Amino acid sequence: MYYISEKTELLKNFKEFHREAESVTGCRVKCIRSDNWTEYVNKDRYLKECGIQRQLTAPYSPQQNGVAERANRTSLDSARSMLHYAALTEKFWAEAVFSATYVKNRVPTKAVEKKVPYEAFWGRKPSAGYLRIFGCDAYAFVPKVNRKKLDSRSKKVTFLGYDLRSKAYRLWDFENNRLIISRDVRFNEERFGD
DSSP: OOOOOGGGHHHHHHHHHHHHHHHHHOOOOOOOOOOOOOTTOOOHHHHHTTTOEEEEEEEEOOGGGHHHHHHHHHHHHHHHHHHHHHHHOGHHHHHHHHHHHHHHHSSOOBBBTTSHHHHHHHSSSOOOOOOOTTOEEEEEEOGGGGGGGTTTTTEEEEEEETTTTTEEEEETTTTTTEEEEOOOEEEEETTTOO
């Protein structure tokens, strides 16, 4: 997952995405389309070195990038609904967008006939048995090395999504204000933030 907290991080993150996209797909990135925002300006040198064409949309015309704009709107609408349903703050908007996109790629769509997007890309059907409701209460196992003899063996957390780098869940520990990655989790999809 690529998080950009400052505009200066764009090139670093794009380089990482570029390497990963080409490695996974075996295809070369040939073109990117963006608006004229300043965070994209002055990145042309890297694009030219890699032989990537850059297309610009006209100012204030998101309709020129219609498919991406609709996808962004759908993701943000989903994230907004998920945050409200789970009674979580905007602090978790990136996690909600990522989780919405993750699930969207595993459900049927008109864009891909008789397959889900994940299957069309990877060539295999995804499993759906591990999918959970965003923002629900969860209980993460606390490993023995992280607890004392009489401490609880689990910790109440909030489910935020799926980790891409491991077969694990992304969870928020409100007590310690930190993200936890764990595969040993029990979910209570009936409760949210109690």
